[in-house]
Each structure stands twice: as C-alpha cells, then as structure tokens.
Amino acid sequence: MSEYTTGELAKLASVSVRTLQYYDKKGLLRPSKIVESGRRIYTDIDLSRLKLILLLKKLGLSLKAIDEILDSKNSITVLNLLLEQQQKAIKDTLKDSREQLKTIEELRKNLPQINQVSLKTIDDIEDIMKNKKELRKVHLRMVLYGIPFNILEYGTLAWGIIKGQWIPFIVAIFILIIVATLVTRYYFHKTNYICPNCGAEFKPRMKDAFWAKHNIRARKLTCPVCGQTNYCVEVYDDGQLKNS
Structure with a gap:
C-alpha cells in the first residue's frame, strides 16, 4: 500500500x-x-x-x-437523509433564484431609458412599472384598432382591382383618414415625454410631437422647462405631470 x-x-x-x-x-x-x-x-x-x-x-x-456520515455505522442511510435535505434546500434556493431572476428581468424591462429618474421608495418602482405597462396597453390598442381598417383598405383595393369598382376603396380611404386622426389624437393624449437633460415630464403640442424625429422609445422635442432639444423618453400620461 x-x-x-x-x-x-x-x-x-x-x-x-x-x-x-x-x-x-x-x-x-x-x-x-x-x-x-x-x-x-x-x-x-x-x-x-x-x-x-x-x-x-x-x-x-x-x-x-x-x-456524522463517516462515523456512522449506517453511513448510507445517514448520507441519503442528508442528501435529501440538501436536495430540498437546493431546490428551494433555485426556486427563489428563479423568482428573483424573474423580478429582475421584469424590473429591468420596465425601467425608463433615462438616468435622471430617481428612486426613493418602493412606490417609485411600482409607479414606473405600472407606467410602462399602461404605455404598452396604449401601443397594443393602436395596433388592434388598425387591424380591421387595414383589412378594409386591402379588401376594397382588391375589390377595385378585380371588379373595377373604386367607390368602396375611396370611401374606405376617407374612413381610414378619420380613424388615423382619432388614433393619433388618442396616442398623443395618452403619452408624455421626459427630458433627458433636466428630467422634466411634459406634454408637447400634438403637431410638434407628430412631426418630430423619433425612434421606438423617444422623440426629438424641445423641453419647455430647460429649453434644450433632445430625444425625450416616452411615458404614459397618468394625469399627473412630474417636473424635476
């Protein structure tokens, strides 16, 4: 040996x-x-x-x-019991970790894309997450509103091409213009913007917001508080403007 x-x-x-x-x-x-x-x-x-x-x-x-395992005469039994306890503890830890990960992902998903927003209490986080969810609802409603009218547009267009009857298509276009105007007004009525420079939340004039350069999360607007023009982050209008 x-x-x-x-x-x-x-x-x-x-x-x-x-x-x-x-x-x-x-x-x-x-x-x-x-x-x-x-x-x-x-x-x-x-x-x-x-x-x-x-x-x-x-x-x-x-x-x-x-x-305890090494000194026990029934070491296999003791080992099995201890491993069972350890397995349960690890499963509980994994469950907690998954819940934590889910919370982290949800929180990161709903955090505003702006540094000036400050957090002081749990209510601030809840407000931010609620705001982001409400904003997604606005976007979803706009998509749902548009689906039937897109079907109407393409349906009447196909009818015009096949049958040579264009009156239904012309009527549909007028309806679409009216609906598009109403949906646009609804959208800007439900949204505000946060200035990345001073953190002020404001509602721009509809024509300024409509014609402004924009991406999926922000529009290039002039802040009425600090006067700077930046890409301002879109947020849901909860009826209470908050200025920093």
Whole structure:
C-alpha cells in the first residue's frame, strides 16, 4: 500500500496542506501513522477517504454532516437523509433564484431609458412599472384598432382591382383618414415625454410631437422647462405631470 506525506497527499487531491491540517484538527482525516520525526503519513485508504470528504463537501454538505456520515455505522442511510435535505434546500434556493431572476428581468424591462429618474421608495418602482405597462396597453390598442381598417383598405383595393369598382376603396380611404386622426389624437393624449437633460415630464403640442424625429422609445422635442432639444423618453400620461 502506497504511503504519502501531507504535501504529497495534498498534491494528489488538489487541496492545500492547510486544508489537510484543518481536517486533521477536526478529526475528519487523521494520518495512518506519525513517524518519529513528526511527519504524518497517509495511505491509499486515507486518500479515498479524503476524496469522499471533498465530494460530499462539493455537494454542499457541512463538515459536521460529513463527520456524522463517516462515523456512522449506517453511513448510507445517514448520507441519503442528508442528501435529501440538501436536495430540498437546493431546490428551494433555485426556486427563489428563479423568482428573483424573474423580478429582475421584469424590473429591468420596465425601467425608463433615462438616468435622471430617481428612486426613493418602493412606490417609485411600482409607479414606473405600472407606467410602462399602461404605455404598452396604449401601443397594443393602436395596433388592434388598425387591424380591421387595414383589412378594409386591402379588401376594397382588391375589390377595385378585380371588379373595377373604386367607390368602396375611396370611401374606405376617407374612413381610414378619420380613424388615423382619432388614433393619433388618442396616442398623443395618452403619452408624455421626459427630458433627458433636466428630467422634466411634459406634454408637447400634438403637431410638434407628430412631426418630430423619433425612434421606438423617444422623440426629438424641445423641453419647455430647460429649453434644450433632445430625444425625450416616452411615458404614459397618468394625469399627473412630474417636473424635476
């Protein structure tokens, strides 16, 4: 049977000498013998025991639990019970982590794309998330309003091409213009903008907002508070303008 010094055993198991000394102190892994010079000598049995200790530790078991397993006559039963407890604890942790991840994703998704918005209480976060959800509802309603009228437009266009009767198409265009005007007014009535320079929330004139350059989240507008022209972030109009 092979014999190993503390350093050799540490190297074989990829642990530090200090770790072996600590396990020795705790009674987890004592050397098979100590020679006259004081050197601790370990054997292949000790190496196997060390590997088991490291495996159980990797599974998340405490040194106290590992000691109970190694010293028990019913070690398999004890190990099974401890692993069952550890499995449950890990599952609970995973569940909590998934819930935390979901909350983080939801919060990040609903945070405004602007640095000047400050958070002081949980109510601020709830207000921001509620605002973003309401804004998405506005966008969804606009899409839903447009679907039947798009069908009307293309349907009457196809009818005109096939039958040569263009009056239904012309009537549909007039209806679409009216509907588009109403939907646009509804959209700008339900939205405000936040200035990235001073953080002021404001509602621009409809014509200014309509003709302004824009992307999916912002429009290039002039802030009535600081006077700067920037891409201002779109937010839902909850009826209470907040100026910083």
